[in-house]
Every structure is written in structure tokens, then in C-alpha cells.
Amino acid sequence: MDPVTALERIAFLLERELPSPHRAAAFRSAVGAAAALPPEPISAADAERLPGVDPVAARVIADATAGRTPRYLLETEARAAAGPAPSPAALRLREKLQGDCHLHSDWSDGTVPIELMARTAGALGHHWAVLTDHSPHLTVAHGLSAERLREQLDLIEDLNGRLAPFRLLTGIECDILADGSLDQDEELLGRLDVVVASVHSEPRMERDAMTHRMLAAVRSPLVDVLGHCTGQRLGERPRPPSEFDAEAVFTACREHDTAVEINCRPDRRDPPDDLLTLAADLGCLFAIDTDAHAPGQLDHQIGGCERAVALGLGAERVVTAWSVEHLLAWAGAR
Structure with a gap:
């Protein structure tokens, strides 16, 4: 070696x-x-x-x-x-996954350049992945201004010429602001292939206000995926989940064809089991995403697959199992 x-x-x-x-x-x-x-x-x-x-x-x-x-x-x-071996059912679903809708680079709070994240995704068997660096409100994560995002779009266009047949899609993890508005220029959001919308600020907002905030986002035709919906953190520095009317939010996701993210990070496991079951019972689409901030974290997708198969979710309800053409048609139609 x-x-x-x-x-x-x-x-x-x-x-x-x-x-x-x-x-x-x-x-x-x-x-x-x-x-x-x-x-x-x-x-x-x-x-x-x-x-x-x-x-x-x-x-x-x-x-x-x-x-x-x-x-x-x-x-x-x-x-x-030394960790537990994946179940055969989870491995079968993982084999059907074609991409990942949520990953970060060193343009925001990721650890490595865009090209290394993209090439690692391809090496793991993905046909495509969506680069979703943070939006400007999240200054602690070096969120991208409109100008920096436009620069990134040009870089991705150039990079895809070298990555083919793998394709890196344009995207953003857009902050859902306190009033439910989106933290980026709407015209620019409309140019992106996929938009993941997530709450990062005021996670302890009162339940009704948080529900209104999230409903505004998932009903937006610009939003494709609701990211780590409760914001919970597990482990040594835990953070409790936000409180909101989950049935109302997931019903809106189903009605507006917005996918609910199954966040695969071991320190998130978001949504929690009860809310994931509710979203599945309500008929939502899902995105099994790693929220990777480093290349090795792209390998966490198997954990989300375990959670999905435990609920009997098939690949047809998982947008990360779709071809790039299917994914773009879905996102574009929305």
C-alpha cells in the first residue's frame, strides 16, 4: 500500500x-x-x-x-x-440509492474542497450528489452570500466536465428564518437543482410559531427537501428536538411533494423514531441524506437505510434512489 x-x-x-x-x-x-x-x-x-x-x-x-x-x-x-453489521434489507436499499441530497464543502463548514467530496461520493457508488453549503444567515458556518453562491455555480459547471459520468448538482442548505422566509435570493434559489431547507436558529421557538415557520417553508415551491426537521443532537452535547405540530408539517410535505430528510448523521438521527413513523404513515417522500461535512461521513447512509427498511419504506418513496433525470424532473416540476 x-x-x-x-x-x-x-x-x-x-x-x-x-x-x-x-x-x-x-x-x-x-x-x-x-x-x-x-x-x-x-x-x-x-x-x-x-x-x-x-x-x-x-x-x-x-x-x-x-x-x-x-x-x-x-x-x-x-x-x-467492530460496529454492528448492516442488515441485508438495509444493504439492498443502499444498493438502490443513486445519490445524496445534502453534503457540505470547505466553502461553508465542510472540511475539504468540493471536488474531493464529489469524487468520494462517486467512489462510494453514487451517480450524483447535491452540494448544499449553508446560506448567509448561518455566519458561524461561513454561509454563502448570493455572490459566493454564483461563483460556486460556475465552479460546479466546470467541475462536472471532469467528473462525468458522475454529476454534482447545484444546491443549498437554506436557513428557514424565524418568519418562515428563506435565507437567499428567490431568483437564485430558482436556479438551483435542489434546495434543502432547515431550521438552524431559535430552535426553542414556541410550538405554534415553529409550526407556522416550517409550514411556510415546506409549502414553498422553491423547497425540495425539509432538512433535519427537529434539529436534535445526540451524544455528549445533546440538544432536545424542537417542538412543532408534526402532523400538520408532514401533511403539508405530502401535499406539496416536499421530501422529508432522514438525516443519517449518528449524532442526529432526525426525525426521531416516532416522527419518522408518522411521516411514513402520512405518505411522505423521503431523502436519505448524510449531511456530510467530510468525505468519510458520506458513508453514513447505511444508517438511514436501516431506519427506512424498519418502516417498510421502498425505494420508490426515497428520492435519493431516483435517477438524476427523475430527481431533476421532480424538483423542476415543483
């Missing part, structure tokens, strides 16, 4: 773990230096002198150039393999 492959594999697996973004970034920063090395063994001490290479990455480079599988890679692979 060459050092670049080893470093990239370790970074990918650490990104899947979620708590290790800085550790993963250290391995990705070492890739450039490793790529410039001649095909000869190098000591860990010499590797550590390379730009962007810390002591742990240096040992990985030294092992790989000497023809040894790096110990750090073996340990990371072992942790990844």
Missing part, C-alpha cells in the same frame, strides 16, 4: 467516527507531501520533516514506503469493523 492511499484511508475512517475531525485533518494535510515522495523507503524521522506531516502521519508514511501495512491503519480498520 502506498503512503497516499494509507493516509487517505485513515482520514476517511476517522471522519466516519465523527469525534475526530482534527485527527482526520492531520492525515489529509500529509497527503500532499506523501504524494511528492519518490518510490523509496523513508524513515519516520525524515517523514516528520516534510511540510504538513506530524509524528503519527510520519510513522504511517514510513511503514507504507517500507511495504508494511501501517499499524495506525490496522487499528482504525479494526474499530470500523
